Amino acid sequence: MLQPLRLDSMTNKTARTQYELFYWPGIQGRGEFIRLAFEQAGVPYRDVARKPGGLKKLGNLMKSGASEIPPFAPPFIRMGTLILAQTSAILAHLAPRLKLIGRTESDRLRAMQLQLTIADCIAEVHDTHHPVSVEQVYEKQKPAAKKRSEVFVSIRMPKYLGYFESILTAKRRMKPWLVGSRCSYVDLSLFQLIAGLKYAFPNAMRRLEPKMPSCCQLFERVSKLPRIAVYLASERRLPFNEKGIFRHYPELDR
């Protein structure tokens, strides 16, 4: 089932690369974009911080001096001697190895541009419940969160999803995927963004969905990919909750 992986000089200490993901246990968060890539590729990976003692390992690797450039924050991956943080950098690095992006430079650049745009949207989603301080709980910033969510739901969310819709429906486009002729990591990430928005803002999304049929089709298509479908039904897929990026607070979903 598994495709042979092209290993580079930094990681081919063993014939089979051991992928380790380090991310906060208990939430999907930004780690989920990387989990979806591993799952769709069908490669084994260790979700380290969800194993006993794993959170301590995560903390140790984040310490200054543990690697030449330690992570500022999770998620990060370890592949042999390489430790790499930042979701979009991780995905750009993994995707060619996991066959989740085409071979051309053009496809890889387009994918990176779109992934960074998804990342921008995710940061805005996070700020709907944390507009004033990432250090304080939501309950301490509710009035500002309400205002920010109103703007997000009525202006920013339609703008971002409308952008992806416009790409999927562009003239002369014959393929149902965002980049290239096969499902890429960007499709998995757009699936996850839409899944999160459906969870956090069900009312707003219900109103918006008729205006984004191609995005909805992409969402359905990804959710039915055999490996993704198995993953979503497994215990490896954590449920959404009010600790992660996508949180459902009814008062923020008009």
Place this chain on the structure above:
Amino acid sequence: MLQPLRLDSMTNKTARTQYELFYWPGIQGRGEFIRLAFEQAGVPYRDVARKPGGLKKLGNLMKSGASEIPPFAPPFIRMGTLILAQTSAILAHLAPRLKLIGRTESDRLRAMQLQLTIADCIAEVHDTHHPVSVEQVYEKQKPAAKKRSEVFVSIRMPKYLGYFESILTAKRRMKPWLVGSRCSYVDLSLFQLIAGLKYAFPNAMRRLEPKMPSCCQLFERVSKLPRIAVYLASERRLPFNEKGIFRHYPELDR
């Protein structure tokens, strides 16, 4: 003076690549990170939207259908037939061509990780004056901006700059640059981040600087690079102002 550029198949229609930058005129903003790269490389580039009729060209290229994957927002570049948006993707793509990153995959990945961390900080800087809505002016969200700025200045800014300080001062590090043995695009970007923070939060930065001597040295070192020094003294370097990302509002700088 100029290094020969390695041109790839997407751009070598002519012997000399024509670099075009598209960004909002009148502000440094995210475009400045790309300007600094071009300036340090000493390659000619067209800052299109600052020329007569350029803003219209920018708008046309952002329209759906103008390219396969149009930009969600400026900055973006055009090189031959390639149109590429997202600051960090643009820099990752340009840097090897501009000799602003080493040849190893390890250096390129580390640079991308750090650039994305700088990008995260920049987004938080923007939110100090726009915590509730990117669609409304600062004056309509002053109370939330004051709270967000307090948290940024007292917690987030020291955390980000402390992270870069820890990398520069790590044991066994012999080089004065963030990645590799020469000045890379990430050093230029950290310079710009610090320059912006000094403009926006002079009081807070004056208190913080004794705790970040290596970052301050890097800032000075970059500002004295011959090409950067010439650029900073030129009319091409726009002044900071209260339309960009880094804005000086005395009430936000305790």
